[in-house]
Amino acid sequence: MQSNDYDVLIAGGGPVGLMLAGELRMNGVSTLVVERLKPGAHEPRTLTIHARTLELMDRRNLLADFMAAEKDTPHLNEYRRRLANDSARGHFAGLFVLGRGTATTEQPRELAVPREAIETVLTRRATETGAVVRHGAQVVGFEQDAGGVSVTVEDAQGTSVIRAGYLVGCDGGRSTVRKLAGIDFPGTAPQLVSWMGLGAVTDGGRLPMGWQRNERGWFMRMPDGRISTTEWDRPLPDAPASAQELIDSVHRVTGERIEFTDVRFVSRFTDSTRLAAQYRKGRILLAGDAAHVHFPAGGQGANLGIQDAVNLGWKLAAACQGHPGLLDTYDAERRPVAERVLHNTRAQAALMRPGAQVDALRELFTQLMGFDEVNDYLTDGVYGTDVHYGGSDDARVGAFVADRQLTTDSGPVRLAELLREGRPLLLDLSGTSAAVRVAEPWSDRVRAVAAPDTDTEAAVLLIRPDGHLAWAGDEPVHGEDLHTALTDWFGPARP
DSSP states (O other): OOOOSEEEEEEOOSHHHHHHHHHHHHTTOOEEEEESSOTTOSOOOEEEEOHHHHHHHHTTTOHHHHHHHHTTOHHHHHHHHHHTTTOOSOOBTTBOOTTOSSOOOSSOSOEEEEHHHHHHHHHHHHHHTTOEEEESOEEEEEEEETTEEEEEEEETTEEEEEEEEEEEEOSOTTOHHHHHHTOOOOEEOOSEEEEEEEEEEEOTTOSOSEEEEETTEEEEEOTTSEEEEEEESOOOOSSOOOHHHHHHHHHHHHSOOOEEEEEEEEEEEEOOEEEOSOSEETTEEEOGGGTEEOOOGGGHHHHHHHHHHHHHHHHHHHHHTTOGGGHHHHHHHHHHHHHHHHHHHHHHHHHHOOSHHHHHHHHHHHHHTTSHHHHHHHHHHHHTTTOOOOOSSSTTTTSBOOOOEEEETTEEEEHHHHTTTSOOEEEEOSSSOHHHHHTGGGTTTOEEEEOOOSSSSOSEEEEOTTSBEEEEESSSOOHHHHHHHHHHHHOSOOO
C-alpha cells in the first residue's frame, strides 16, 4: 500500500478551507491546502459573520481576532447598525427587523469583516498549528483507491502528484473536485442577476446610502464605495462582468447616470441555487460553496461553509486516526442545514422581486415579523442558531450547548473555553466525578472535567468538539450508557 504524503489535502484556501485546515491540525492530522490564487488576489469582499459562527469562534479562541478584524470596517458596521435601527441583527429580504423577538444568543450581533482579514486570521491559525498552505497551485485531477487519493496538482513549475488519505473540495461553486468526482449539482436556474462593484461613485448626491427598491429592481450603496444592483428576468451575459455593465444597470434601475472610477472590482452573480447530491464519495468530500450555492441574501454563505468545516474537521480527523464511521454523519447532518438555507434564500429572492403584488406581500410579511414567534423563527434560521442534529430519542441530543460559567477544581472557567483544544468534552455536573472515572480510558481523546452544578438540566454532558451535545445523563453514574456513547462517537477505549 502506498504511503501518503499528507493525511488530508484541501483544495481551496478561502475561509472554509483554512478553517478546516485549522480544525484538522488541532487533532494532529497532517494537512496541505492548495489555493489557485495568490494571497490578497480575491475580490475585496466584506463577509457578514453571524451569531452561531461567532459562538464557534469563541470556542476556538478566535473571537477576539474576528472582533479586531471588524475594526477595519468601522464605518460600514456603524452604518449597518443604524440601518437596522441599532438591532444589529440584519435583514430578511431587505426588511431590517430581524432580532426583535424574544430569542437570545451568546453573540447578539453580527460582524462585517473583510474577507482578506478573515483569511489572515485563519491562515495564521492553520500554519501556526502546522498546516502547509501553497498558493498559486490547484487540483487538476485525482484517482482514489482503498488506501488514499493520488492528487495531481498544477502550479507555475508544472504538475506533480501528491498522495493523501482524503481530498476535500473547498474550491467554490465551480468546484473542480466536485466535477472530477462526478457528484451531481442539481438546482434551479437563475431568475435574477446582480452586479456589485467597489470604487469611487460620482452621482451629484442623487443616490443616498442604503437599499432602494422600486419597480425596476434594487440598488444598494454602502459607505465603503460598494454599489450593487439587482434586476429580474434579464439575459445573463457570457463575458466577465465590467464596470460599464454596472453603470448601465444603475441607470436602468435608478434612472441616474453615475461615474464609477478607481474601480477595485466588479462581479456578477445570480440566484442560481444548487446543492450537491452527496457531500462524500469515498475519500472525496465537499464543503462550503463546492457543496451548495445560493443567492447571498443575509450573508449566509460564508457562515454555512465555516460551520461545514467545524462539523467535518473532527470527524475527518477521527477517520484519519482509524475511526471512519463518523464521516457518514457529515452528509446526514450538514445537507439538511444547507437545504434550509437554500429554501430561505429562494424565499427572500421572491420577496425582493419588484411589483405591486410583492409590495403587498412585503407589507404583510413585515407585520408578521412583528410577532415574536415569527421573528424568532426567521432570526434563528438565518443566523444558524436553531441548528439541531437530531436522530436521538433524547431531544437534548444534537442541540448546541450554551456557554455557561463553571466552577472546577482549577477555578472558574467558561464552558466555551474548555472546548478550545478542539477535543470532545465530558462535563460531570453531578458533584460525584463518577462520569470522569468512567471516561478515563478515553482520556487520550476526551477531556473530562468535574464542575458540580445543582442548577442544571443534566448530571452529565458529553459535548462534541463542534459544541453540539452527543449524550446526556440525568443520573451521576451511567457506566454502560456512557461507555456506549463514548465508543460510538469517539472510538474504542484505550487498551
